[in-house]
Amino acid sequence: MTSPVSETTYLKSYNIHDFDVPLTSVDMAIFTVHEDRLKVLLTKRAHHPEMGKWALPGGFIDQIKDHSLSDTARRKLKEKTGVDTPYLEQVETFGSAKRDPRGWSVTVAYLALLPYESITLAIGENTESVIWVNLDEVEQNDTLAFDHNSILSICHERLKAKVQYTSLPVNLLPEAFTLTELQNIFEIILGKPTEKKSFRRRILDANILEETGDMKTGSNRPAKLYRVSENGEKHVFNRIIEGPRV
Amino acid sequence: MTSPVSETTYLKSYNIHDFDVPLTSVDMAIFTVHEDRLKVLLTKRAHHPEMGKWALPGGFIDQIKDHSLSDTARRKLKEKTGVDTPYLEQVETFGSAKRDPRGWSVTVAYLALLPYESITLAIGENTESVIWVNLDEVEQNDTLAFDHNSILSICHERLKAKVQYTSLPVNLLPEAFTLTELQNIFEIILGKPTEKKSFRRRILDANILEETGDMKTGSNRPAKLYRVSENGEKHVFNRIIEGPRV
DNA sequence: TTGCCTTAGTGTCTCTACGGCACTAACATT
DNA sequence: AATGTTAGTGCCGTAGAGACACTAAGGCAA
Incomplete structure (x- = not known):
């Protein structure tokens, strides 16, 4: 704990029963269209849990770098695609005891839209760990890590709805x-x-x-x-x- | 820390720089209509920071009682109004370094709609600390705690948009x-x-x-x-x- | 009982704008 | 010059929205 005092006060005043507080992350459904197909960006998980599985790109808030939640999303997007002025929209926040095997967790899902030509995949990373996949195939296979298939599905719904x-x-x-x-x-x-x-x-x-x-x-x-x-x-x-x- | 091992792993694997992680709460914009006025439920803060100020009802996830995020919202709503089958909709999640004076924090805003007749205010609480206020007056005065005025404003926008x-x-x-x-x-x-x-x-x-x-x-x-x-x-x-x- | 007031609910006209589809326009290629 | 392909337009029939006057059904007062 780097700041036990403020956190203790924080928790006490709201009657939280202990320190095991859910962590909050950001996950992104990044869409593009290429060769007449709607595609989504996936990354291969490099760590446990769910290591080796494909997942939506995401990560935790960096309290130094990020001033707001959308900064976290923009930072993650830039890391993966090199794009820094995307269309970005917060979709929904998912939190439950079971979505992550380690316990209670919360993730804020963002949707991003990019022109295919603007993208340089996987800046400074193993290029095989970041790929575009046809959305319909991802949805059929249903093998993403955690609850990412249902998050992706809801982002897709949102996209279709707003296109109307x-x-x-x-x-x-x-x-x-x-x-x-x-x-x-x-x-x-x-x-x-x-x-x-x-x-x-x-x-x-x-x-x-x-x-x-x-x-x-x-x-x-x-x-x-x-x-x-x-x-x-x-x-x-x-x-x-x-x-x-x- | 009740589960240091899992959390350490969690944090390490994502390169979080330390343990000072933002806490995640839920805040509610609870609307009703009475005497031809749109009203919103406010509670008076009993603790620091912003003690004594009016705020949207809200609180932290209870990892024992709540299975999902909406459970937290429903639980809070039940505490304040006695209603347990409201219309409930997640609106947006706000997270930034500055919205709470104690540092980085995240809150998930929910919107609830209730028939005025169904409500029994402030179950088991000091009744003066939970009140209905005309929405337009709240918006004009702009004196709610934290960033609750802007959260409320966005919930109101959402309501007006969906009514269309x-x-x-x-x-x-x-x-x-x-x-x-x-x-x-x-x-x-x-x-x-x-x-x-x-x-x-x-x-x-x-x-x-x-x-x-x-x-x-x-x-x-x-x-x-x-x-x-x-x-x-x-x-x-x-x-x-x-x-x-x- | 009658007449009047108020609120509930309908008939109907006009006009906009959508879908549909056939048409014209402007290029490349041979 | 003819043909093929894609870009872009003209135009008609119709659904459904707004507008507003109309009828329907009660209460209430005299």
């Missing part, structure tokens, strides 16, 4: 992209086709994109390139009850 | 209620009037309510009483992108 009413998938694409590329990402995540005209109307009416001015050439008719505009930061492009759609 | 697309406010009413009563609750939370016909059409088309068969009599024309039906549990009564509304 936000422009969140833009974070899976590079800065400039075509509407067809964006629509593809939506379809990959939702797992079903979307009407082209409706999609374009909604996303353009939402006023969250702006033209870069450039075109994507290559094969066939060139396509306009778009980027996320100022007011696109909020990601929301649809409301429901009353009032015009936003 | 769910039937969540039914949890603020007794089991049987009229559509007008339900509409009133929506209007109180959203802070603006709603078209009667539209409201009724949406909520009835959503198929989440069923008639009890009874009528609410009293003054003027009697109104049909409704309750939440089986499929109403999910609370969702509207979708957005593509496909018919659910």
